[in-house]
Amino acid sequence: MIGSAAQFTSNRRAEREAEPAPLALKRQRKQAAVTHESVRNFVLAWPFPLAVLAFWYVAASRGWVAAQVLPSPETVASTFADLFRSGELLANLKISLWRVLGGFAAGALCGLCLGVSMGLSSTFKDYVYPLFKAFAQIPVLGWLPLMMMLVGIDEALKIILISKAALVPIAVNTYKGIQNVPAGYVEVARVFRFTRLQLLQKVIFPAAFPPIWNGIRYGFTHAWLALVVVELLASSEGLGFMIVFGRQLFQLDVVMAAVVMVGIVGFSLDKILALTERRLLGWRRHGF
C-alpha cells in the first residue's frame, strides 16, 4: 500500500517534469528570445566591421594606398554628408528604390504564379519546367545584350532584368515548397473533408510557406544585386550610375559613398524582411 502510494507520487512527478508548465513556456519563449540572444548577436556583429574600418583608416592615413585610389574614411564620410545634403544621394536612391521595388514586385508576382502553377499541376510543370530551368541558368549579364536590342536601354530594360532576377528563386522555391508538402497533412485534410479551397488555404500554402518565404528573400537579394549591375552598365541615374560616374571622374570618395549607401539600404531591406519573417514564422523551432 505504502509502496504503491510512493510509486504514485513518483509517477506524478515524472509527469510534471515531462511537461513544461504553460506559464513557464511563455516566459521561456519571450525572455530567452529577446534578452539573451539579441544582445549576444548585437555584440558579436560589431567587432568585424569595426576592424575593417580601422584597417581602412590606418591604410589611408599611412598612405599605403594612394589617396586618389583609396580615400580615407573621413573624406568618404564628408563626401557622403555633402551628397546627402545636396540631395543628390537621395534623388539617386529614390530612383534605384523605385526600380528595385517595381522589378521585384513584377518578378515576385510572376514567380509566385509560375511556382504555384507548377506545384499544383504536374502537367503544367512537365511543359514548363525544363525550359524554365534553362532560362534560369542564364545570368542577368547574359540577358543584357539581347534585351538591349529588344527593348532599348530605358526603364523597361531595368525592370525586366531585375524582375527576372527575383522571379527565378521565387518560382523554384514556391514549386518545390508545394511539391514537398507532406502527404500526411493532405490526408488529415481528407479525413476532415476539406474542400479544395480549404486544402489550399489551410494546408498547402501554410505548409509551403517557409520555403516560399525563403524564395522571396533570395529573390529580393537577387533583385538588389541585379539593380546595381544594370545601373552600372546602362543608366544615367541611380546609385549604380553614381558608382560608374564617380569612377570615370576619378572621384573615388563619391564611389565609396554610393557603395556605402547601397550596402546600408540592401542591409536594411533584408532586415525588414527578416523581422517580417519572425512575425510570420514564429511557430518554427530553430534547429541550430
Added chain:
Amino acid sequence: MAHAGTLTISNLSKQYEVKGEVLPVLKDITLTINPGEFVSIVGSSGCGKSTLLRLLIGLEEDYQGEILLDGGRIVGTSLERGIVFQEHRLFPWLSVEKNIGLGLLNAKVPEEEKRRSIQEHIELVGLSGFETAYPYQLSGGMAQRVAIARALVNRPEILLLDEPFGALDALTRAHLQQELHRIWQQESITMILVTHDVEEAIYLGDKVVVMEPRPGRVRRIVPVALAHPRDRAAYEFVRIKEDVMREFIGQPAEEVIEPPLRAHDAPSDRLPSTFRFAV
C-alpha cells in the same frame, strides 16, 4: 452523445501493385464491430494493420469484399469517423486550439458552440493552459493527446487509432491508456485500436483481434471479459496475455519484433527542407 453504428467487414481483401507485381496485403478479413465496442488489433509489423485502418477511414478505396457501416457501404472519408495516426500529424503552424479546431472546420454548428467544444476537448485530454502553445513546444505524449482531441472534437461515431502510443515511454503510455479508456467510457463511441503491444490491447479491448502477416489475415479473435479497471498483474489478465502471445509463436521471429519507424512513418512535424538557389 454519438450514435455509433455497427461496422461489418466481410471477406475484405486488399492488394497493392508494386512495380507491376501484385502484393497482397489483406486477405479475407471478416470482422464485426458492435456499437460502442473497443476492439484492439494486434499483429506484427507489416501485416496490414495500418492498411486496414486506412480502408475503414476511407483513405483507400480500391478493395475487394465489403465494409459496411449500419448496412451502408463506406465511400470516402466521413466526419462520422475519426482517426489518430501513428505520427500525430499536427500542423506545426497552428496552435493547439487551432489544430483541434480543424476537426470542426466543416461541422455545421455555430461558432460559439465550436469554441466551447474545443475548450471541452482540451480539458478532456488534460491540456488546459496549453491552448496557444505550438506543436514544437509539446512533448510527444502531449502532441498525441492533441491529436486525440482533434479526432474527437467533431464527435465521430467511430474512432480509429493507429499505434497512437507506439513512440512514447512506458510511463506516459500507461497514463494515456488510462485516459483513453476514460474517454471511451465517457463518450461511448466505438474505438478500434491498432497496436503491437499485447498488454495494451488486452488492457483496453473488449476483444483482441490477432492478425498474421503475408498476407494479413485474422488469426484469432480473443474476447476479454474482464471488468474495468483492469489489473495487469491479475491472474486472468496474464492468462489472456499468454494466450495471445502463443498465437505469435508460429510466426516468423523477425516479424514479431517491431522495427524502428520507417522513413515515411517518421514524425512529420518537419517541413520540407528549404534549399538555396544560386543564379
